Amino acid sequence: MTIQLLQLRPVAFDHPDAVRLNDEVQLEYAERYGDDGDATPLDPTMFAPPRGLYLIAYDERDRPVATGGWRSQDENGEGYTDGDAELKRMYVIPAARGLGLARRILAALEDDARAAGRLRMVLETGAKQPEAISLYASSGYEQCPKFGYYRFHELSQCFAKAL
Numbered sequence: 001m002t003i004q005l006l007q008l009r010p011v012a013f014d015h016p017d018a019v020r021l022n023d024e025v026q027l028e029y030a031e032r033y034g035d036d037g038d039a040t041p042l043d044p045t046m047f048a049p050p051r052g053l054y055l056i057a058y059d060e061r062d063r064p065v066a067t068g069g070w071r072s073q074d075e076n077g078e079g080y081t082d083g084d085a086e087l088k089r090m091y092v093i094p095a096a097r098g099l100g101l102a103r104r105i106l107a108a109l110e111d112d113a114r115a116a117g118r119l120r121m122v123l124e125t126g127a128k129q130p131e132a133i134s135l136y137a138s139s140g141y142e143q144c145p146k147f148g149y150y151r152f153h154e155l156s157q158c159f160a161k162a163l
Contacts, residue, residue, distance in 0.1 A: 006060050008108055013044040013054045017064040021056070025067075025091035032128040033155070040149040042088065046071040053112045054089075057101050066092040068105040070113050070121065079147030083119030085109075085163070086148070090123075090132065102135055114163040121163055124148050127155040136161075 011018055026037035047054040047069045054069035068090040073080035080086070087109060092101050110121055122144065125132045141159035150156040 006058055006062075008055045008057050008105065010049070011054055011056050013042065013047045013069065015054075015056070017056055018054060018067060021064055021067045021091055021093070022089060024093065025089060028091075029126075033126060040088075042071075047088075049112075050116045052085075053109060055105055055108060057092075057096075057105060059096070065096040066101040066105055068102070068109055070109045070118075072116075072118065073122070078149070079145060079151055080122070081120070083117070085113035085116070085118035085121050087121055087123035097131075103139065106135070106139055110161070110163060118163055120160050122147065122158065122160045124150055124156055124158045126150075127157055133157065133159075 013022075029035070029037040046052055052069060052071040055067065056064045057066035059065050069088050070085045071088060073084040073086045074082045087106070090102055090105065092099075113121055121141075123136065123141070124147070125136070136159045139161070141161045144158050144160040146152075146156055146158045148158070151158070
């Protein structure tokens with residue numbers, strides 16, 4: 001499958017294409033970790049501008065091939081700090097991997113969060129996602145104290161980057 005990216009489009013987290021790709025990433029999490037996927041509670045309103053953004057990358061045939069979003073976080077009992085933007089649901093379909101789509105989505109999300117006044121992009125990933133860890137490390141993210149839903153899980157790894 002040859003993929004030529006045409007555009008990144010902001011969509012609602014409950015848009016049918018977002019739901020379908022979220023289902024796919026949940027299956028991948030379940031396979032990698034032997035569980036039911038990411039149980040972090042998410043609501044579509046969390047990604048509504050200006051306190052968040054959800055993007056889908058579409059190819060030349062208008063097929064959704066990658067996603068990613070950010071949501072605002074401020075200091076709370078889960079370890080976030082004021083001004084955080086949390087990266088969520090970064091995913092590229094297997095046929096589109098290796099084309100730089102995740103890096104392009106990540107840059108767009110960072111730009112948007114910065115423009116919205118957020119100070120730091122944070123993310124949680126898992127030890128069984130080496131490709132994700134490599135992407136974030138090569139994009140300037142550094143490991144940070146754990147936060148969020150999986151902050152007590154041994155396979156959880158958290159990263160942050162100043163915006």
